[in-house]
Amino acid sequence: MSYFNNISNAISTLVDGMKVTMGYFVRPREHVTLQYPDEVWPVPSRNIGVGELDAYNTIRSKLTVNINDCIGCRACERACPVNCITIDAYKGGPEEDLGTTSNGTKIKLLVANFTIDMSECMYCDLCTPPCPEDCIVMTPDYQFISNDNLKTEVTPEERWRDRDLLIYQFSKVPEEERQRLKTEAEEAAQAKALAMAAKKAEAEKAAADKAAAEEAAIAEGVSSQTSPTQTESSPAQDVIITAHPANTEASMETANSVQDVTEAEELTQVNISMDTIAPGISLEDKTDLPESENISGEEEITRINIPMDTITASITQEEKVELPENENNSGEGEDSEDRTTEERENG
Amino acid sequence: MIQSLANWILSFDILSGLGSSLVWGLSLFIVAALIFVFVAVNAIVLVYVERKVSAFMQVRLGPMRVGKFGVLQTVADALKLLQKEDIIPEKADKVLFTIGPWTILVASVATFAAIPFSDTLLAANMNIGLFYVISISSIVVLGIVMAGWASNNKWSLYGAMRSAAQIISYEIPVGITLVAVVAVVGSLNLQTIIQSQGGVGNLFHWIPIPLPNWYIFHSPFLFLAAFVYMIGATAEINRTPFDIPESESELVAGFMTEFSGLRWALFFLSEYANATLVAFLVSIVFLGGWQSPFASYSGAQAALLVISLVAIMWTVFVKVKIGRLSMYPLGISILTTMAAWLFPGFAIWLASPGLFWIVLKAASIIFLLMWFRWTFPRLRVDQLMYVSWKVILPISLINLMGVAVWMWLSGEIQF
Numbered sequence: 123m124s125y126f127n128n129i130s131n132a133i134s135t136l137v138d139g140m141k142v143t144m145g146y147f148v149r150p151r152e153h154v155t156l157q158y159p160d161e162v163w164p165v166p167s168r169n170i171g172v173g174e175l176d177a178y179n180t181i182r183s184k185l186t187v188n189i190n191d192c193i194g195c196r197a198c199e200r201a202c203p204v205n206c207i208t209i210d211a212y213k214g215g216p217e218e219d220l221g222t223t224s225n226g227t228k229i230k231l232l233v234a235n236f237t238i239d240m241s242e243c244m245y246c247d248l249c250t251p252p253c254p255e256d257c258i259v260m261t262p263d264y265q266f267i268s269n270d271n272l273k274t275e276v277t278p279e280e281r282w283r284d285r286d287l288l289i290y291q292f293s294k295v296p297e298e299e300r301q302r303l304k305t306e307a308e309e310a311a312q313a314k315a316l317a318m319a320a321k322k323a324e325a326e327k328a329a330a331d332k333a334a335a336e337e338a339a340i341a342e343g344v345s346s347q348t349s350p351t352q353t354e355s356s357p358a359q360d361v362i363i364t365a366h367p368a369n370t371e372a373s374m375e376t377a378n379s380v381q382d383v384t385e386a387e388e389l390t391q392v393n394i395s396m397d398t399i400a401p402g403i404s405l406e407d408k409t410d411l412p413e414s415e416n417i418s419g420e421e422e423i424t425r426i427n428i429p430m431d432t433i434t435a436s437i438t439q440e441e442k443v444e445l446p447e448n449e450n451n452s453g454e455g456e457d458s459e460d461r462t463t464e465e466r467e468n469g
Numbered sequence: 470m471i472q473s474l475a476n477w478i479l480s481f482d483i484l485s486g487l488g489s490s491l492v493w494g495l496s497l498f499i500v501a502a503l504i505f506v507f508v509a510v511n512a513i514v515l516v517y518v519e520r521k522v523s524a525f526m527q528v529r530l531g532p533m534r535v536g537k538f539g540v541l542q543t544v545a546d547a548l549k550l551l552q553k554e555d556i557i558p559e560k561a562d563k564v565l566f567t568i569g570p571w572t573i574l575v576a577s578v579a580t581f582a583a584i585p586f587s588d589t590l591l592a593a594n595m596n597i598g599l600f601y602v603i604s605i606s607s608i609v610v611l612g613i614v615m616a617g618w619a620s621n622n623k624w625s626l627y628g629a630m631r632s633a634a635q636i637i638s639y640e641i642p643v644g645i646t647l648v649a650v651v652a653v654v655g656s657l658n659l660q661t662i663i664q665s666q667g668g669v670g671n672l673f674h675w676i677p678i679p680l681p682n683w684y685i686f687h688s689p690f691l692f693l694a695a696f697v698y699m700i701g702a703t704a705e706i707n708r709t710p711f712d713i714p715e716s717e718s719e720l721v722a723g724f725m726t727e728f729s730g731l732r733w734a735l736f737f738l739s740e741y742a743n744a745t746l747v748a749f750l751v752s753i754v755f756l757g758g759w760q761s762p763f764a765s766y767s768g769a770q771a772a773l774l775v776i777s778l779v780a781i782m783w784t785v786f787v788k789v790k791i792g793r794l795s796m797y798p799l800g801i802s803i804l805t806t807m808a809a810w811l812f813p814g815f816a817i818w819l820a821s822p823g824l825f826w827i828v829l830k831a832a833s834i835i836f837l838l839m840w841f842r843w844t845f846p847r848l849r850v851d852q853l854m855y856v857s858w859k860v861i862l863p864i865s866l867i868n869l870m871g872v873a874v875w876m877w878l879s880g881e882i883q884f
């Protein structure tokens with residue numbers, strides 16, 4: 123009997139299914155297809171009740187920068203959690219007039235390079251509030267396909283493989299000028315670093331003299347314990363400011379190694395969490411390396427787990443690292459430390 | 470048709486100098502080319518229709534961008550397939566790999582030689598037409614096994630073996646079902662089968678509902694046999710829900726896995742040629758082929774009136790109950806009825822047999838096959854065999870005996 127039940131079950135369920143499909147077939151106008159380039163979804167409003175500015179009530183999409191209003195303060199660059207904004211701003215000459223922004227602020231820095239890596243940007247909108255001139259804003263435009271890209275001269279084949287197309291350059295300074303400013307700044311920074319190093323060597327020599335004098339004093343029965351720590355800590359602090367690949371002074375090397383110790387510790391901590399992803403690499407391999415040389419190894423290990431895009435991005439960032447740092451360092455502890463890491467890798 | 474074409478060619482004064490055997494060969498070639506063109510164009514149209522039908526059944530739009538409503542989509546696809554690189558795997562059996570797709574194509578195209586499109590439009594009027602069609606279409610399985618074996622790929626081999634098992638199993642119930650019809654007609658000639666279905670009679674001879682004298686309405690057994698044949702034929706042409714030889718989710722593409730470009734296009738061509746063949750065969754054997762469903766022009770008018778009344782009632786019913794419905798079926802039926810009443814010539818044309826009717830019937834069957842395909846889930850291999858050997862085969866055997874008893878009871882045959 124179950125044999126016939128099976129057959130009648132099969133027939134009735136099949137007929138049920140056919141009814142459903144025919145039901146949809148005879149009313150085809152209810153389709154869910156969106157004919158994309160011709161039709162688009164309406165952009166939803168993001169009205170979360172804060173701020174009256176229109177910019178805050180639209181969806182967070184493509185960023186745009188009104189470069190004429192940008193004063194190169196780099197507030198947006200610092201705010202970005204993924205470091206996808208890169209700004210190089212240079213002091214104009216004293217007689218140069220860079221104009222004013224629409225708010226009336228005088229522009230003091232020439233923004234020679236302002237790139238946003240759109241492939242890294244996560245549209246968090248953290249970069250727009252700090253801008254004092256409100257010139258970096260989110261637009262509701264979410265479509266990254268377009269023919270009038272910023273680099274229209276790229277051939278269609280390159281368009282597919284060239285990821286750089288997603289690094290949007292907003293600065294209007296021409297490419298040669300940007301290169302020239304960059305090399306100039308580099309040279310200046312190098313000279314400055316050399317001067318600093320010479321100064322430091324002198325200071326160290328003075329400290330050594332002092333120590334010798336103190337030893338002599340110890341021999342005489344007078345002891346001082348604070349001074350050696352002072353001599354050690356001072357170069358370690360200086361490193362943050364002056365570390366540069368061009369620097370080959372002996373004193374700098376010692377300073378580097380001091381810095382390396384802290385770096386290596388940090389990196390090991392990172393690796394412990396990474397182990398869950400890359401279990402093949404044992405922890406001992408990393409920690410047993412000699413401290414002063416293990417940086418390159420460490421770096422490689424940590425970077426294994428980072429997606430290719432991030433690596434290339436960080437490389438492009440490293441290449442763009444200039445030395446207006448010396449001006450900014452005083453304010454940005456975290457930022458400059460990142461820089462030193464990257465620079466050492468570069469060297 | 471070949472002979473009449475040859476006679477027609479010879480009737481021209483300038484061409485009568487050609488030898489009659491040469492002209493006969495030429496006509497043969499022309500007819501073969503016509504059939505092939507029909508199969509190719511048919512596949513292109515059907516692929517488009519299938520994509521649209523599937524899209525509508527799944528609340529999508531289907532191809533929309535190549536040409537108006539995407540009508541040129543399959544043309545573009547065909548051109549792309551022709552341009553593709555012809556790849557033969559290094560370890561494949563090159564000879565079998567090359568002739569496999571052609572075997573399938575030749576088998577499925579050759580069957581159309583016996584299909585009568587109208588009372589005169591027929592390539593070869595054979596007295597064993599049905600037998601010819603069944604036997605030639607079984608060569609397809611040979612091509613599939615060749616392709617699967619030659620690919621040197623486990624998926625292809627699995628697909629080919631499943632296909633062979635499936636086609637051989639389903640050929641038995643399908644053959645027996647057709648034998649039931651042949652028992653009624655007493656002939657294997659497809660033209661005779663169609664000619665014996667003309668006119669209008671009562672449903673099952675006794676129930677007083679006037680219906681065309683088609684074999685599907687001949688007896689309850691043949692009514693069932695039509696559905697059994699549809700199921701078996703769906704399995705034979707490897708269409709969903711019986712598409713386990715090329716089940717995408719299990720076997721990549723089955724026996725077609727290693728094929729690309731032109732050869733793959735040939736598989737596709739023959740797949741749709743087979744579907745069309747089955748549709749034509751169903752309309753010939755069960756639905757009266759090129760016979761009109763109306764006995765006379767007044768009968769056509771009356772029948773269309775009934776049909777549009779039913780359509781109106783159904784539309785009102787659905788509108789009230791569900792609320793959404795396409796108005797096309799209603800509009801078409803009302804328009805046709807009005808045309809039939811206003812223009813007697815149209816009604817007369819409707820009541821006369823012809824190409825239109827067999828194409829309409831075949832198109833409906835193809836739509837039914839598509840409807841199956843986009844509704845039903847695929848069977849498992851064991852379920853497939855279960856359906857074939859334990860369900861369809863007994864039913865078809867009972868059908869055969871039932872038809873004989875029915876004919877004896879209704880006095881169609883005497884002992």
Ligand code: SF4
Nearest residue numbers: 202243244246247249
């Ligand atoms: S939106 Fe967020 S991730 Fe994107 S650039 Fe601004 S701060 Fe960086």
Ligand code: SF4
Nearest residue numbers: 192193195196198253
């Ligand atoms: S915060 Fe505004 S003004 Fe400052 S660098 Fe960014 S875009 Fe320019």
